[in-house]
Amino acid sequence: TATTTPRSAGFSPLQLPTMSTAGISPITPSTPESKRYKRRAPLRLVFALLLALISFTAFEAQALYSAGQVVTNNFYFIARRSFTRPDGTAVPAGARVYLHDFAGRIVFLEWFAVWCPYCVAAAPQVRANIVDWYAARGGNPNGVPVLHIAVNQEASASYQAATDNFITQQAFNPVVNDYEGAVINPVRFQFQSSGQPLFVVINGVTNSPSHQPWQLLVNYLGYGQTDFNQTLASFRTLIDAVQAPVTPPELSAPRRVGADFEFNLHAQPNRASRVQISTNLVDWATLATVT
Helix, strand or coil: CCCCCCHHHCCCCCCCCCCCCCCCCCCCCCCHHHHHHHHHHHHHHHHHHHHHHHHHHHHHCCCCCCCCCECCCCCEEEECCCEECCCCCEECCCCEEEHHHHCCCEEEEEEECCCCHHHHHHHHHHHHHHHHHHHHHCCCCCCCCEEEEEEECCCCHHHHHHHHHHHHHHCCCCEEECEECCEECCCHHHCCCCCCCEEEEEECCCCCCCCCCCEEEEEEECCCCCCHHHHHHHHHHHHHCCCCCCCCCEEEEEEEECCEEEEEEECCCCCCEEEEECCCCCCCEEEEEEC
C-alpha cells in the first residue's frame, strides 16, 4: 500500500492566531500596570493555543465515512477538463462538479497522483474491470449505470504536465481535481486520512429497494495487498447488488361514482401502500392498506 503523500497533498501547517498589542502603551517593568500586562500576555497565549488546539482537534475528529453509511454532504470537485454530463449538460473546465450531479447512477471515484506507482499500475486495471466492463453491459445486471470519475489529488505545478499526459494516456473522462485554491484534497480526507490510490463507490440511485440514496458501497485504500483484479471483482459484487429504482405508486383513472370517488392504485411490488383521506389536509385517516 502506498502511504506516502507529498507535502502538497497533506494538511496545511497549523497556524495560531497572532496576538496584537495594538492600543497597549509601553510601560516600565517597575509599574503595577507592567505586572498586569505580564500576567495577561501568557493568558492570551494560552487561550490562543487552546482555541487552536480545539479547532484542530475538531477537524481531526471528524469521522471518516465507512462503507454502509450514507454520504450526507453534496461535496464537489473542480472539472480539470470539459466534459458532458450523462444528462447532456456541458461542464467547462474549472467548473464545480457536485456529487449530486450524477444522481441515478453508481459513482465510482478513483483518486490518483501521477508520481504514485500504485496509482499508475491500478489505472488500466480499473479501466478493464470497471469502466469497460460496465460500458459493455450497459450498467450493472439490474440496469443501473455505473460512472467512473478520475480524481487528481496532486496540486503542485511541477506535476501538472505529467498529470495531463497520464490523463490522456488512460483516457480518463470525466476527470476532476480535488483542490481549489489553497484547499487541498477536501473530499479525499472525508474518506481516508492519507495514502493513495483511493477508491470510493457511492450509490446515487433513489427509490432502490436494496440501498439508500448516496449510500457508500466501497471505501478502499491501497493497491498490491492482493491480486487487484480480485479486489475489483469484489467491488463489482457490491455494485451489482444495487437494484434499479421501483416505480412509485401511481393513481390513475379518477372518477365519481354517485357519492363515491374511485381511482386505480398501481402499487410497488413487495411494498405496502396506505390510502388515506382528509377533509382538511391536516388530519388524515387510513382507508385501506394495499400490498
